[in-house]
Amino acid sequence: MPASRSQLISFLEDLNIPVSTIDHEPVFTVAESADLHDRIPGGHTKNLFLKDKKGNLFLVVALHDATIDLKKISSIIGASGRVSFGKADLLEEVLGVTPGSVTPFSLINDREAQRVSVVFDADMMEQEVLNFHPLLNNASTAISAEGLMVFAKACGHDAKVLAVSAEAQKVTEDL
Numbered sequence: 001m002p003a004s005r006s007q008l009i010s011f012l013e014d015l016n017i018p019v020s021t022i023d024h025e026p027v028f029t030v031a032e033s034a035d036l037h038d039r040i041p042g043g044h045t046k047n048l049f050l051k052d053k054k055g056n057l058f059l060v061v062a063l064h065d066a067t068i069d070l071k072k073i074s075s076i077i078g079a080s081g082r083v084s085f086g087k088a089d090l091l092e093e094v095l096g097v098t099p100g101s102v103t104p105f106s107l108i109n110d111r112e113a114q115r116v117s118v119v120f121d122a123d124m125m126e127q128e129v130l131n132f133h134p135l136l137n138n139a140s141t142a143i144s145a146e147g148l149m150v151f152a153k154a155c156g157h158d159a160k161v162l163a164v165s166a167e168a169q170k171v172t173e174d175l
Contacts, residue, residue, distance in 0.1 A: 009141075044063070046064050068121075077162065122161050
């Protein structure tokens with residue numbers, strides 16, 4: 001049985017990670033969430049549940065407006081061959097969420113099996129505050145980038161911070 005929102009919030013409290021949650025109408029896509037950006041401060045995000053040719057699973061998280069090239073990302077994240085989006089039934093099986101509610105908070109449902117490799121975009125991790133759905137797409141929970149890393153680790157995942165977006169890659173090239 002997947003974790004509930006209240007179980008997630010309790011888990012975060014037990015880790016002493018401060019968060020705040022704002023309820024809102026359900027949003028299923030980044031485009032639908034555009035008006036939330038004015039109402040909720042912090043970095044808004046998109047979450048990609050990906051699968052490679054060998055069946056390895058990845059959760060890639062970046063800012064909502066990041067440009068991510070699926071043809072190039074496989075070599076950056078260490079995938080075997082090209083990646084594609086994981087199917088809805090696999091998403092529900094592994095992370096316990098449905099399409100439109102994908103979130104790094106769903107790692108709470110992958111603590112035992114640890115089937116998903118987690119990648120946070122370097123550009124996103126520069127934000128002080130990040131917003132994610134608390135397992136359902138009818139709310140947004142704000143957390144610090146540092147708190148997000150602590151959460152992922154507590155779920156048994158060594159999240160990688162990589163330049164997966166074109167924006168983060170440009171910063172890396174400019175250095």
